[in-house]
Amino acid sequence: MPTYFRVKGMAGKPKLAGEIAVSGAKNAALKAIAASILFDTPLHIANIPAIEDVNRLLDILVGMGARVTREGKTITINTLPLATDILASAPAKRLRSSIVLTGPILGRYGHVRFPHPGGCVIGERPIDLFLESFERMGARITKTGSFYDIRAPKGGLRGTELFFRTQSVTGTETMMMTATRAKGRTTIKNAAMEPEIVWLAEILNASGAKIQGAGTPTVTIDGLGALAQKKGTTFVVPPDRIEAGSFLILGALLGRELAITHCVPDHLDALIETLDYCGVPIERRRNELFVRQRDTRATLRSIILKTHEYPGFPTDLQAPMTVFLTQVFGESMVFETIFEGRLNYVESLNRMGANITMMDPHRVLVKGPTRLKGKRLESPDLRAGLAFIIAALCANGVSEIANVYNIDRGYERIEERLRIIGAEIDRVEE
Ligand code: EPZ
Numbered sequence: 001m002p003t004y005f006r007v008k009g010m011a012g013k014p015k016l017a018g019e020i021a022v023s024g025a026k027n028a029a030l031k032a033i034a035a036s037i038l039f040d041t042p043l044h045i046a047n048i049p050a051i052e053d054v055n056r057l058l059d060i061l062v063g064m065g066a067r068v069t070r071e072g073k074t075i076t077i078n079t080l081p082l083a084t085d086i087l088a089s090a091p092a093k094r095l096r097s098s099i100v101l102t103g104p105i106l107g108r109y110g111h112v113r114f115p116h117p118g119g120c121v122i123g124e125r126p127i128d129l130f131l132e133s134f135e136r137m138g139a140r141i142t143k144t145g146s147f148y149d150i151r152a153p154k155g156g157l158r159g160t161e162l163f164f165r166t167q168s169v170t171g172t173e174t175m176m177m178t179a180t181r182a183k184g185r186t187t188i189k190n191a192a193m194e195p196e197i198v199w200l201a202e203i204l205n206a207s208g209a210k211i212q213g214a215g216t217p218t219v220t221i222d223g224l225g226a227l228a229q230k231k232g233t234t235f236v237v238p239p240d241r242i243e244a245g246s247f248l249i250l251g252a253l254l255g256r257e258l259a260i261t262h263c264v265p266d267h268l269d270a271l272i273e274t275l276d277y278c279g280v281p282i283e284r285r286r287n288e289l290f291v292r293q294r295d296t297r298a299t300l301r302s303i304i305l306k307t308h309e310y311p312g313f314p315t316d317l318q319a320p321m322t323v324f325l326t327q328v329f330g331e332s333m334v335f336e337t338i339f340e341g342r343l344n345y346v347e348s349l350n351r352m353g354a355n356i357t358m359m360d361p362h363r364v365l366v367k368g369p370t371r372l373k374g375k376r377l378e379s380p381d382l383r384a385g386l387a388f389i390i391a392a393l394c395a396n397g398v399s400e401i402a403n404v405y406n407i408d409r410g411y412e413r414i415e416e417r418l419r420i421i422g423a424e425i426d427r428v429e430e
Pocket residue numbers: 026027030096097120123124125126127128129130166167168169170171192315316338339340382383410
């Protein structure tokens with residue numbers, strides 16, 4: 001039975017008020033779960049978001065023999081009983097983040113076999129950086145069909161110098177984890193610098209690893225072997241800065257007095273500066289952001305927005321920000337520099353009444369402000385899916401957003417949490 005979100009538009013009236021708490025970061029939780037393969041002890045992780053991508057990744061590990069227990073938002077993963085080094089094809093194909101399992105498995109067992117990972121429709125999602133890095137560490141790769149078979153050399157993987165032609169978040173995370181099992185030192189140059197990478201290095205270092213430079217372009221990792229979580233400790237997943245940013249954009253459009261709590265304002269400098277430039281002052285508090293209704297909408301101004309690796313404007317906030325730009329005066333340009341397929345959702349916004357012109361696969365021109373009308377929409381991926389919820393709340397009339405799984409992949413109980421701040425949104429079984 002297909003399910004959809006039914007959203008009653010607020011016709012641009014800023015009525016959302018109260019507090020919305022941010023969940024644990026999806027893209028930190030997934031990597032900590034993968035890191036459990038490097039541990040000789042059960043790994044306890046708290047503040048795990050209740051989302052489908054986490055469930056899928058845990059399913060893959062359990063399918064390989066790991067034991068997982070959950071108590072509320074805390075999970076314990078014991079990978080000691082792992083009985084295979086083969087990533088089951090169906091779940092791994094569906095989940096791009098399954099790629100981060102490959103390095104830890106290869107490092108621990110000396111062998112891994114996996115299918116080319118799936119993921120969103122946002123772009124081709126190559127894994128050449130991963131394969132080249134494994135080879136640089138001495139591994140041999142054979143490809144049969146869509147399966148890769150990777151074998152470490154007799155003496156195990158060797159530390160090496162890596163330079164990433166393009167900054168890659170999961171590439172940096174996977175090689176950082178793999179290198180803890182490679183003999184000697186590995187250096188990653190042109191590494192990604194996302195806060196989730198800094199956190200991952202912190203929890204590995206707290207467990208016996210020696211990783212320096214995480215959060216800078218050059219990361220060094222000494223291969224010291226298996227990791228162990230200190231007795232009685234539990235690692236806590238940091239707040240999801242992309243979820244926090246999505247709620248902040250929603251507040252900028254429709255907030256009367258809205259507090260986004262349990263977040264890290266410093267992780268959102270690019271978005272806060274961008275909204276401030278467009279005429280939406282955001283109040284920073286210790287671990288929350290506050291936005292209140294401005295007197296008139298005329299104060300909003302257009303911008304040339306360019307997505308960029310952290311600390312630049314996050315590609316994962318590009319879709320919600322494009323919705324925002326449909327409501328500001330003048331012509332804005334959105335330049336999506338990271339993925340080549342991440343602007344296709346704008347066609348649905350135009351069906352709602354937006355005025356967005358695709359200049360090329362990486363750039364759109366947004367003319368505003370335009371009045372949006374409720375429509376039947378299909379969320380193509382999780383970030384555009386949330387952008388559709390924001391657009392539907394801005395619109396006049398009712399929208400129906402299908403493919404709720406794509407939104408449940410990365411946002412926990414989103415309709416319940418939005419209702420608390422005044423949104424009229426329900427999950428409907430068709
Ligand atoms: C991570 O994806 C995130 N996913 C993405 O979030 C996020 O959009 C992306 O980083 C960029 O911030 C997870 O962490 C699970 P990349 P990742 O490797 O690591 C190219 C979400 O919605 N590239 O940093 O897969 C690639 O094509 C998701 O939560 C290669 O060329 O992205 C892209 O153009 C969507 N070869 C660029 O690098 C490679 O081997 C950056 O991609 C790997 C990547």
